[in-house]
Amino acid sequence: MRVELRGIEKRFQDFTALSGIGLDIEAGHLCALLGPSGSGKTTLLRIIAGLEHADAGSLRIGGLDMSAVDVRDRQVGFMFQNYALFRHMSVLDNIGFGLKVRPRQTRPEAEAIRARAKELLALVQLEKFGDRYPDQLSGGQRQRVALARALAIEPRILLLDEPFGALDARVRKDLRRWLRELHQTLKLTTVFVTHDQEEALELADQVVVMDHGKVEQIGSPTEVYERPATPFVYEFLGQAVRLPCRIGPDRVDVEGAVLPRPAGYSGPDGAGELFIRPHDLLPQEARSDAFPIAIRSVAVIGPLVRVEAVTEHGAIPIDLEWHRRQLATRLPAAGETLQVGTSHFGLFPARQAA
Ligand SMILES: Nc1ncnc2c1ncn2[C@@H]1O[C@H](COP(=O)(O)OP(=O)(O)OP(=O)(O)O)[C@@H](O)[C@H]1O
Numbered sequence: 069m070r071v072e073l074r075g076i077e078k079r080f081q082d083f084t085a086l087s088g089i090g091l092d093i094e095a096g097h098l099c100a101l102l103g104p105s106g107s108g109k110t111t112l113l114r115i116i117a118g119l120e121h122a123d124a125g126s127l128r129i130g131g132l133d134m135s136a137v138d139v140r141d142r143q144v145g146f147m148f149q150n151y152a153l154f155r156h157m158s159v160l161d162n163i164g165f166g167l168k169v170r171p172r173q174t175r176p177e178a179e180a181i182r183a184r185a186k187e188l189l190a191l192v193q194l195e196k197f198g199d200r201y202p203d204q205l206s207g208g209q210r211q212r213v214a215l216a217r218a219l220a221i222e223p224r225i226l227l228l229d230e231p232f233g234a235l236d237a238r239v240r241k242d243l244r245r246w247l248r249e250l251h252q253t254l255k256l257t258t259v260f261v262t263h264d265q266e267e268a269l270e271l272a273d274q275v276v277v278m279d280h281g282k283v284e285q286i287g288s289p290t291e292v293y294e295r296p297a298t299p300f301v302y303e304f305l306g307q308a309v310r311l312p313c314r315i316g317p318d319r320v321d322v323e324g325a326v327l328p329r330p331a332g333y334s335g336p337d338g339a340g341e342l343f344i345r346p347h348d349l350l351p352q353e354a355r356s357d358a359f360p361i362a363i364r365s366v367a368v369i370g371p372l373v374r375v376e377a378v379t380e381h382g383a384i385p386i387d388l389e390w391h392r393r394q395l396a397t398r399l400p401a402a403g404e405t406l407q408v409g410t411s412h413f414g415l416f417p418a419r420q421a422a
Contacts, residue, residue, distance in 0.1 A: 072127070078123055078281075086111055117139060277301050277305070315337050320415060351407065360380040
């Protein structure tokens, strides 16, 4: 089912939690809402679920306007962070719960509910655990049961709030892969909230980067990582070297080097900021598009070379990370001056000082 949001606004008293949110999620896609704490991700997810009402804007699911559709009739499966399993119910009863509490006309027979719960248990690869109680499961297994419970009602869309938030790194990683495979099997439109960049980039077809109740950028994982639309996205999605620069009609002056002004840059001339991923700023010969950095320290960690340096013109400290393969023959050494340059950078007007 396709999900369409237009001009969504949400205020809590005089605090604006969401403002002007527009978003299209294609049917069958896995969409990540990514942003720092308080950026409005959960509020947006709750609006899609029908647990919260937007003050303005529209929401369509499968082409139908949802404004007058109650949460119970939206056929939305959700799994929230603190949406714990019922401790006094077996795993199978937990999974069947959503079907059991349906109004009589739409409630399946007890046998059918059990059969469906067993089917879902197999789907989440926990066939042998149906008679256990939540306390007898690991954290990762509990999450999978919670997911099976969300799927039991045959939802048209699936909403997950920090699905693996409370788990340790290894289990998170395994569950991530598992969720991706499950999604490929079910092809169910899924929206999940995360503040973990890696999780969003690895899992999602579409990443929605949010900050302060606004959408900063929507795109594929490659788009948002390789071509960040704003300084916020650059810094939130990985490391970035940030250098002040001067933007001219056809050139950018940075640290004594001259770079071509990117054709796509539509901002004003004048003071600007240049953003470079640390692995994109590489040693090169002294040329007009290279600038010097003074190496402070070099650490080799397996295949990676981490370099702390300072730009010679602006004295700006920068941290670089190279793959050994990216370097010619010799490692740079502390105390040396190195010429570096890049062909891949982001350019933005300088931010006003706060
Ligand atoms: N019921 C509420 N009443 C008042 N303020 C609220 C309410 N719900 C959320 N907020 C505020 O709205 C903002 C956005 O909250 P939301 O939970 O959507 O953020 P989030 O991006 O999901 O954050 P986190 O990653 O910490 O869960 C926060 O500043 C929060 O305090």
